[in-house]
């Protein structure tokens with residue numbers, strides 16, 4: 001009997017898997033903080049003998065090599081991936097025996113050229129007649145066939161996107177053709193990951209048969225699928241560019257030892273040097289009081305993606321949090337995307353962090369306040385919409401200035417003078433943006449409201 005245990009990483013929208021037969025275990029696409037995998041294997045009473053990657057990841061630094069080394073396990077990667085370390089190369093059609101389980105590699109290009117899906121099978125003895133039957137425990141589809149979606153096909157650059165999109169369609173159809181409807185599907189992406197082409201409904205399990213009925217890649221013809229896929233692709237986090245090179249080089253296990261504490265003078269020195277000092281507390285707390293020049297990136301499931309997207313790569317990062325636990329969680333999250341060394345940290349209250357300087361505050365407001373202030377439609381105050389291109393196209397406040405959050409640091413000069421009211425979809429990105437504008441001396445109000453509430457306030461709306 002084979003058991004599949006998902007290991008969720010909600011901040012990245014990914015799943016890893018521990019697959020075992022009661023003794024031997026295979027780990028698929030482990031995240032960098034492998035202590036979670038090692039603890040799960042120990043709790044389950046199994047030994048990790050194999051670690052496999054479905055593809056060279058673009059959205060996180062892998063824990064695969066470090067886990068394989070720690071567990072003395074074989075590390076399976078596509079033979080075509082140009083890695084600079086020893087591994088067990090696998091190719092289309094290869095069979096690997098893992099205890100009583102058998103892994104079969106299926107070339108499934110689309111998300112990347114060398115993407116592999118893995119089918120894990122085992123013999124099962126029927127309870128009634130004692131007949132031995134081969135059963136598929138699951139197909140691990142990485143970034144190919146997801147729940148109701150597929151992995152994005154634009155991560156290797158614009159020149160490759162069209163060819164990869166067609167390949168993605170063919171790979172999904174191959175899986176549907178060669179596997180039985182009952183085969184459980186276990187993707188890596190698609191749980192909020194930007195690696196997914198679209199965000200699917202919250203689904204926690206599926207089969208080939210169910211995907212055949214519901215997944216656009218399997219219900220649409222090739223041309224329609226490719227057209228709608230390409231139309232739906234929006235920007236991906238800038239830090240992705242650094243992940244594949246790190247993964248091909250063979251990343252070591254992260255150092256999660258606590259960062260050194262910083263006092264008010266050190267924080268001020270770091271801010272004045274242009275380093276990033278990031279406040280992890282929720283946006284209400286940040287608005288009520290924060291150290292001038294710090295950036296608000298509240299520690300929730302959006303934290304790592306947006307911080308990784310916006311921070312100039314290599315900039316020293318200092319973390320401010322309510323507690324050492326909050327700082328430790330943030331440290332783990334950024335280690336997953338390859339930000340390895342936290343320069344310093346401080347916990348407690350902003351009054352302590354600010355020292356002799358005054359604590360700053362940020363005005364938060366609702367869309368109704370913006371309407372009452374006479375915002376947009378070319379008037380004052382300036383309304384800044386920091387959502388992504390496709391969100392803007394769906395509908396926006398008439399007369400608003402549109403600069404997606406990830407482009408804001410390079411485009412601040414485009415903002416008209418005067419007070420800026422900044423909004424997004426729910427308030428997270430608006431406060432990130434407001435903190436960055438305030439740090440540059442702009443007078444700013446953060447709209448902390450759901451965009452769905454905007455139209456009812458009387459603000460004029462338009463579609464792009």
Ligand SMILES: [Fe+2]
Pocket residue numbers: 055056057058059111143151189195
């Ligand atoms: Fe991926």
